[in-house]
Every structure is written in C-alpha cells, then in structure tokens.
Amino acid sequence: MKLTDRLQMIADGIRAGETMADIGTDHGFLPIFLAESGICPHVIMTDISDGSLTKAETDLRSAQGEGNAELEGRTELRLGDGLSVLKPGEVDVVVIAGMGGILMTEILGADPEKTGSFGRFILQPRNNPGRLRAFLLDRGFRITREQIVRERRFLCEIITAVPPGEVTEPGTRGKVYGLDPVLTAELDYPDALLSVGISIGTEYLRLRREKHEQVLAAIRGNARMCADRQAELEETRIRRIRELEERLVKES
Missing domain, CATH: 3.40.50.150 (Vaccinia Virus protein VP39)
Incomplete structure (x- = not known):
C-alpha cells in the first residue's frame, strides 16, 4: 500500500x-x-x-x-x-x-x-x-x-x-490564548517551525502571513467593526511571521 x-x-x-x-x-x-x-x-x-x-x-x-x-x-x-x-x-x-x-x-x-x-x-x-x-x-x-x-x-x-x-x-496558556497577542502569535508560529526546511517553511510562512494580512485588511476596511483587539492580534501574528521568515533565511 x-x-x-x-x-x-x-x-x-x-x-x-x-x-x-x-x-x-x-x-x-x-x-x-x-x-x-x-x-x-x-x-x-x-x-x-x-x-x-x-x-x-x-x-x-x-x-x-x-x-x-x-x-x-x-x-x-x-x-x-x-x-x-x-x-x-x-x-x-x-x-x-x-x-x-x-x-x-x-x-x-x-x-x-x-x-x-x-x-x-x-x-x-x-x-x-x-x-x-x-x-x-x-x-x-x-x-x-x-x-x-x-x-x-x-x-x-x-x-x-x-x-x-x-x-x-x-x-494558563490556554486561558489567555487569543487574549494575549504575543503569546498567541508565538503558539501559532513557534521557533520550532524554523527546523522544517527553508523551501516548505518559506512557503508556509508566506501563505500564513498573506492570510493574516487579508484578515487585517478586512477588519480595517469595515468601519462598523469594533475589533481593535482582533486587529492587534493579526498585526502581532504578521510581525511574528516576518521575524521567522527573516530568521529562516539567515539560519539557512
């Protein structure tokens, strides 16, 4: 099989x-x-x-x-x-x-x-x-x-x-996941992802960053949405991914 x-x-x-x-x-x-x-x-x-x-x-x-x-x-x-x-x-x-x-x-x-x-x-x-x-x-x-x-x-x-x-x-990580932007971003995108290889790692991080950028743009584009916390979370995720992207290139 x-x-x-x-x-x-x-x-x-x-x-x-x-x-x-x-x-x-x-x-x-x-x-x-x-x-x-x-x-x-x-x-x-x-x-x-x-x-x-x-x-x-x-x-x-x-x-x-x-x-x-x-x-x-x-x-x-x-x-x-x-x-x-x-x-x-x-x-x-x-x-x-x-x-x-x-x-x-x-x-x-x-x-x-x-x-x-x-x-x-x-x-x-x-x-x-x-x-x-x-x-x-x-x-x-x-x-x-x-x-x-x-x-x-x-x-x-x-x-x-x-x-x-x-x-x-x-x-307590589970209790504050989604509330603490930095902790949430680090759990979503841990340092261990740097070990998956530059080819698939780069693609994965890029696709995830683009997804979060789309979500952030939708939040900012809707004047009726009161989603400051969600916007902050998406911004933190994007910064975290960019950091990993840079490190992945350097460490490879």
Whole structure:
C-alpha cells in the first residue's frame, strides 16, 4: 500500500517494533501500511463512526486478500470515542490525524491519566494548531518535533509530543490564548517551525502571513467593526511571521 506524503511522514515517525493506535482511522491506510510492512507488530484502528470503521475493515480485508493473511493477527478494529477504546498504556504511539485542533484537545483532555500512559502522540491538526500547542504545554507535554508536509493544495502541520510522567495542574496558556497577542502569535508560529526546511517553511510562512494580512485588511476596511483587539492580534501574528521568515533565511 502506498501512502500519501502526509501519511508517509507520520509513518516515518514510528519506529520498528512499536505498537500504535490510529484514532479516527477512517480508511485505515496508515495502520494497515504499518502492519503490512512489518514496522508495527500490532496496530489498533479506531473510529467513532461505524461507517468509517467499515471502510477500514474493507480495506483490511482487501490487503489480506493480496497475500497478507498474517495481518489478521496484527490488526484490531474498535468502535468508540477517542482514547476510551484503549486500555492505559496499551500502545507505544497514538496517532490522531486530520481532525481539528480543538477536538484533539478534547480527546486528550477527557482522561488525563490514561492520556499520560502512552509513550508518544503524533498529531496532525487540520486547524487551530496554536490552541493545540497551548493545551499540550499547559498539560506538561514535551513537543519534540514540528513538521510541515504538502497534501494537494494544503500544507499540513505534524506535531509530535511526549506526555508528562504524571498528571499536573494545568497551566494558563490556554486561558489567555487569543487574549494575549504575543503569546498567541508565538503558539501559532513557534521557533520550532524554523527546523522544517527553508523551501516548505518559506512557503508556509508566506501563505500564513498573506492570510493574516487579508484578515487585517478586512477588519480595517469595515468601519462598523469594533475589533481593535482582533486587529492587534493579526498585526502581532504578521510581525511574528516576518521575524521567522527573516530568521529562516539567515539560519539557512
């Protein structure tokens, strides 16, 4: 099975011999590939949608029919919500990809003790990565890697994070995200983005800066909008991105 570049980058973050669970697996392409290639001795495909899990089951049977009968002993399908279908510490790596960042915080925050029992999370949010980072840092996670990969016309962010050894009192970044312009901009665009490579990093930052410039222009162009705080936030994001763009060129 050949993966998209996005799924391949996630797969590359999983080491040989590790077990994994794919939360919201949909077609199940990633875990099937990991089991089929022998990277993972055991994978768990989960989804809250019965229809999506049926698609994964169909794809699994198709892979088994192509001479991979041993997949049956390496794979499991589980219907359920978030991490509730997993036992504490049951797998080494949990992948949550293609969901919104806020939904990811809800999944990770539902049972902090269970969340902390897994070795590593690979997260690919469709939106709100800054709010997701705020959640992770508030809960004591250590963000070990930031990546960006192209998928069709989208540039997708992949965040790898290690949970803390024990549940601690949450921090305050999440509470002031969106209120404190400087903190918000730094969470949306952390220094770690400088490590993604100059080509895709430059493109990503330029596209995000242009988006914020469009939002700022719309705010300023509407005389009826009382959005001074939102304008300040967009201005701060733009300054932050420009700073990273300059540093990316210099450090490369």
